[in-house]
Amino acid sequence: MILAASPWWTTVPSLGAALGYVVLAGFSARLGRSAIHAIMLAVWVLHGLALAGALGLEPIRFGFATLLSVTAWLVFTIYCIETRLYPQLGTRWTLAGLGAPAVLLVLLFPGTAYPTLQSGWMPLHWIFGIASYGLVGVAVAHAWMMQHTEQQIRRGTPLSNALPLLALERLTFRFVAAAFVLLTMTLMAGWYFSIMLQMSGWAWTHKTLFTVLSWAVLGILLLGRQLWGWRGRLAVRMLYASAGLLLLGYVGSRFVLEVVLQR
Numbered sequence: 302m303i304l305a306a307s308p309w310w311t312t313v314p315s316l317g318a319a320l321g322y323v324v325l326a327g328f329s330a331r332l333g334r335s336a337i338h339a340i341m342l343a344v345w346v347l348h349g350l351a352l353a354g355a356l357g358l359e360p361i362r363f364g365f366a367t368l369l370s371v372t373a374w375l376v377f378t379i380y381c382i383e384t385r386l387y388p389q390l391g392t393r394w395t396l397a398g399l400g401a402p403a404v405l406l407v408l409l410f411p412g413t414a415y416p417t418l419q420s421g422w423m424p425l426h427w428i429f430g431i432a433s434y435g436l437v438g439v440a441v442a443h444a445w446m447m448q449h450t451e452q453q454i455r456r457g458t459p460l461s462n463a464l465p466l467l468a469l470e471r472l473t474f475r476f477v478a479a480a481f482v483l484l485t486m487t488l489m490a491g492w493y494f495s496i497m498l499q500m501s502g503w504a505w506t507h508k509t510l511f512t513v514l515s516w517a518v519l520g521i522l523l524l525g526r527q528l529w530g531w532r533g534r535l536a537v538r539m540l541y542a543s544a545g546l547l548l549l550g551y552v553g554s555r556f557v558l559e560v561v562l563q564r
Contacts, residue, residue, distance in 0.1 A: 311354035311408065318347035318404045325397035334388075341381050344397075348374045348404055355407050363427075364412025365555035366403075368434060373403035375435030376442060383472075387464050396442065410559055426490040433487050434547065436480035437515075441544045443473040444537045451533075474526060477540060481519045484547075488516060511550035518543040 321344035329337055352374060355367060380396055447469040454466065491509070522539040525531035531539075 308354065311351055314347040314350040314354065315404050315408055318344050318351055319401040321347060322397040322401035322404070326401070329397075338384075341377075341384075344400070345374075345377060345381055348377065348400070351404055351407070355411060362412040362414050364410055364559050365552040366406035366410040367412050368431065368552055368555075370403045370407045371431050372434045372438045373400045375432070376438040379435075379439050380442070387468075412555075413559065426487065426494055429483050429487040429490055430551070433480050433483035434551075436476050436483060437519075437544050437547055440473055440476035440480055440540055443469060443476060444540050447473055448534075448537055470532065473540075474523075474536075477519060478523060481516070481523055484512070484516045484519065488512065507554045508550045511546045511553070515543045515546035515550060518546065
């Protein structure tokens with residue numbers, strides 16, 4: 302779908318949010334802290350308005366681009382909160398650089414219309430799933446920061462104002478644990494709605510298979526850390542693998558349907 306096809310109440314805040322992300326990515330080093338916080342707040346509001354406009358259309362449309370945009374907004378939300386608690390956190394340019402394309406993709410690929418809900422509780426499954434995507438994204442961002450900090454320590458050039466490596470590691474695994482809980486709830490809700498309400502067996506689709514694999518990798522990672530103290534590169538690579546499988550589960554399958562096959 303072309304850009305002009307989107308309504309103005311979605312297009313305007315999307316373009317504004319993308320511009321704000323670009324400013325944060327390219328010019329934050331030249332701005333003062335108060336200016337950066339003001340731009341971050343404006344970007345957060347504009348991105349939220351863009352999502353509200355996209356999800357408020359009739360009929361409700363949802364697809365891979367919308368999920369990526371919601372995930373980026375959730376990651377940015379938690380990052381905004383964390384920068385108040387830990388001003389040393391970096392990677393602002395990285396998160397901003399990923400947020401700009403995510404918010405613009407929804408204008409190009411708004412997704413497909415969803416059928417009438419068979420149960421008023423069905424949105425719980427979506428909420429759990431979207432929240433788990435967001436928390437996995439936050440965990441991946443923290444793992445990247447952890448790797449970056451570790452590399453600087455190995456080179457002998459650690460930043461004096463950076464968040465300590467152990468603190469980053471604790472934050473990363475807290476988000477991993479929270480993501481695992483929400484992903485478990487997502488799978489349980491999906492099982493309930495597919496079997497109890499639709500009176501059909503569990504459908505092993507690509508989305509289900511990759512989501513279960515992602516959940517299993519997260520569970521093994523948490524178990525390995527608890528029993529054998531897994532950390533460092535092994536833990537980060539397992540987290541990346543889980544995030545990749547989760548992306549293949551919904552985003553990958555929907556991308557093939559919406560873009561490649563144009564269904």
